[in-house]
Amino acid sequence: MFRLQGSKVLAVDMAGDAVRAKNGSMVAYDGQMAFKKMSGGGEGIRGMVTRRITGEQMTLMEVRGQGTCYFADRASEINLVSLGGDKLYVESSNLLCADGSLRTGTSFTGLRGGASGHGLFTTTVEGSGQAAIMSDGPATVLRVAPGYPLCVDPGAYVAHQGNLQQNFQSGVTFRTLMGEGGGEAFQIRFEGDGLVYVQPSERNTVGGEV
Amino acid sequence: MxxxxxxxxxxxxxxxxxxxxxxxxxxxxxxxxxxxxxxxxxxxxxxxxxxxxxxxxxxxxxxxxxxxxxxxxxxxxxxxxxxxxxxxxxxxxxxxxxxxxxxxxxxxxxxxxxxxxxxxxxxxxxxxxxxxxxxxxxNGPVVFMEPPIRVDPQALVGWADCPSPCHHYDHGYMTGVMGGVRTLTGLGGVSGEEHQFEFVGAGTVLLQSTESLLPEAATGAPPQQPGVPGGHGSGHSSGHGGGHGGGQGQHGSTPRLPGQLGDLQRRFGL
The missing domain is CATH 3.60.160.10 (Mitochondrial biogenesis AIM24)
Known part of the structure; x- marks a missing residue:
């Protein structure tokens, strides 16, 4: 059972079950806990190799026990995500914790990853349960439905879930090259049905300066 | 929650x-x-x-x-x-x-x-x-203050209707050789608060609750013209006339002619 203690600490109540969390993110616990490092995020040999090849490496640990365990990482804001059989796409560096029953994997993101400086692959979390993602400042959750697509700055994008198509939109014109560009030359456009998490802060991206 | x-x-x-x-x-x-x-x-x-x-x-x-x-x-x-x-x-x-x-x-x-x-x-x-x-x-919520007030330069966000924002230096900052050496070198007994902005008159001063600023963009330097404060970029705060005749204080390679139009670099903020 995930709950937030303040906005920057995640408390997980456990009764003999397990969660997967970012390695070293435990700040406190009470009760009996066992921490086990999971090579390759618990995805087996194949997952491990995939992660090594795609550069989407994450070191996770499995926490199992009775009691309450507290997680936090560099005072980032934590956002809870509940999954009901759908898929969450998140950068491995932004994933803090996931239920033990959720499956993690990697997927190809296409151009979006390249523009936001994350690499071309992202982490997926799939199944039913809860997960916690981190953002710089509390994330805003925006719904995308067939009637209204959403455009997001690659630097502010954190995660998305549901059945969404993303395509990369570029407004680069000759004015951009002249230094008179609109400042928002690259955007990711989401269409379909799902949720997008954006943070109130922009990472430095390749497209950030044009 | x-x-x-x-x-x-x-x-x-x-x-x-x-x-x-x-x-x-x-x-x-x-x-x-x-x-x-x-x-x-x-x-x-x-x-x-x-x-x-x-x-x-x-x-x-x-x-x-x-x-x-x-x-x-x-x-x-x-x-x-x-x-x-x-x-x-x-x-x-x-x-x-x-x-x-x-x-x-x-x-x-x-x-x-x-x-x-x-x-x-x-x-x-x-x-x-x-x-x-x-x-x-x-950075942190904005605090509204009424003049007369002296504020830390880094905590200042802005001001409304105040007619006279000016610099205020502590007395010790200016007196004596040792005072000068201290403040220039930062050695010995400097509180870091010797310099403030002072506001008097009617209006509102907006402060943020931290002293860390948004990084300044390199643009925004005032044009180099006689009578424009801070128009010399960094370092040369001239003021005392100095060696340059005419008090224009140009230290670049090509002096700007009066009435010359803004050149391309300035237009693009470089």
Whole structure:
């Protein structure tokens, strides 16, 4: 059972079950806990190799026990995500914790990853349960439905879930090259049905300066 | 607590905060001035055009009077809802009614074209004049103070209606050789608070609750002209005439002729 203690600490109540969390993110616990490092995020040999090849490496640990365990990482804001059989796409560096029953994997993101400086692959979390993602400042959750697509700055994008198509939109014109560009030359456009998490802060991206 | 609020175009507020760090602007065919890179997401059809865009000339004539900041600003145009945020800093909107407000240029995120943006004579600040709404960021919530007041230069966000912002130096800063050496070298007994900005008269002073600033963009240096404060870039605070005849204080390779038009680098803010 995930709950937030303040906005920057995640408390997980456990009764003999397990969660997967970012390695070293435990700040406190009470009760009996066992921490086990999971090579390759618990995805087996194949997952491990995939992660090594795609550069989407994450070191996770499995926490199992009775009691309450507290997680936090560099005072980032934590956002809870509940999954009901759908898929969450998140950068491995932004994933803090996931239920033990959720499956993690990697997927190809296409151009979006390249523009936001994350690499071309992202982490997926799939199944039913809860997960916690981190953002710089509390994330805003925006719904995308067939009637209204959403455009997001690659630097502010954190995660998305549901059945969404993303395509990369570029407004680069000759004015951009002249230094008179609109400042928002690259955007990711989401269409379909799902949720997008954006943070109130922009990472430095390749497209950030044009 | 555990279930986050999900926003869609109908539930997003119109020209109001979504949370303390995110502001939502609703565009209905209108225009907003926007500092580059502060838009994080939008619904609808919105175009972003640089200040140099020819179609915007008439708008710029009334609402934008700072060639030095031109490369930092864009005009958002269209219809839809747009979210603004800046480095997870607190974001707030303020309304001006036939008023004026001066703000650190890096802290201003967006403003309505019914306001006019002008460069302040205090370097690094811009002044908004007119009626309308603008959005500003501050590191920590903004505190409003009444003059007379002395404030730390780094905590100052801006001020409204104050006629006389000036520098104030502590007495010990200026007296004696040792005082000078101390403050220049930082050795021995420096509190770091020897210099303040002083405001007197009627008005409001806006402060942020931290001393860390938004990184200043390299643009925003005032033009090098006689009588313009801080017009010499760094270092040369001249003032005493010095070796340069005429008191113009040019130290570049080519002196600027009076009446010379702004050159290309300045136009692009380089």
């Amino acid at each position: 555990s279930t986050p609020v999900v926003h869609d175009p109908t539930t997003l507020p119109s020209d109001d905060n979504v949370n303390p760090y995110t502001f939502c602007v609703e565009l209905k065919g209108g225009q907003w001035f926007l500092q580059k890179g502060k838009m994080i997401a939008y619904y609808g059809r919105i175009d972003f055009n640089g200040i140099g865009h020819g179609r915007l000339d008439r708008l710029l004539r009334t609402s934008f009077h700072s060639p030095l900041h031109a490369s930092d600003w864009v005009v958002a145009e269209g219809s839809g809802k747009m979210l603004l945020a800046d480095r997870a800093f607190d974001v707030n909107s303020f309304d001006l009614d036939e008023g004026n407000l001066t703000i650190r240029s890096g802290n201003l995120l967006a403003y309505q074209p019914s306001l006019a943006l002008k460069q302040s004579i205090v370097p690094g600040f811009v002044t908004l004049i007119g009626t309308g709404k603008f959005v500003a960021a501050s």
